[in-house]
Amino acid sequence: MPTTPETDPPNAPAHGSANTPAPGSDSTPKVRPWNKRGFSLKAGIAAIIFPGLGHITLGLPRRGRLITLGVLGLFMLGLLIGGLDAVDSRNDRWWFAGQALVGPIALGTDFIHQTLHRHDLDNPNRPPTIGAGLGRINEVAMLAGALAGLMNLIAIVDAMFPPIRRRSEGARL
DSSP, X not given: OOOOTTSOOTTSOOTTSTTSOOTTXXXXXXXXXXXXXXXXXXHHHHHXXXXXXXXXXXXXXXHHHHHHHHHHHHXXXXXXXXXXXXXXXXXXXXXXXXXXXXXXXXXXXXXXXXXXXXXXXXXTTSOOSSOOOOHHHHHHHHHHHHHHHHHHHHHHHHHHSOBSSOGGGTOOO
């Protein structure tokens, strides 16, 4: 179907939007493609330090708070279900690899677990400080922590490579 001066093509933005020049002007608008992505090392490092902090540094505080709530909520749920034994870098290395993606919080939790476990080994006459997680409950707790780490990995990548254009600029995301 040929395009006439009276009608716009189906994919063209409406007149008066930020990306189209006023009728009769000779200037061409600078249109940035919505599917190109930027790179923000600062936001990526912030997201590694604390879940959601990368999005907050990008100026997306609501999204950052939701990421923090989701990642830390799932990680804390794993700790609630399985206790400190759910985060164990010595006996459960592969699970800990996923849990470590949560950030320094998982590393600190593992440090506390290893310190208390070492204290239990030094004093065999005392009852253990940390009860060993048993059966499927411990596996579910380790899985929750590892899933929290993988969720944070997705948030880190999203913060590191933000879209160049936002919805306020006409991006359809």
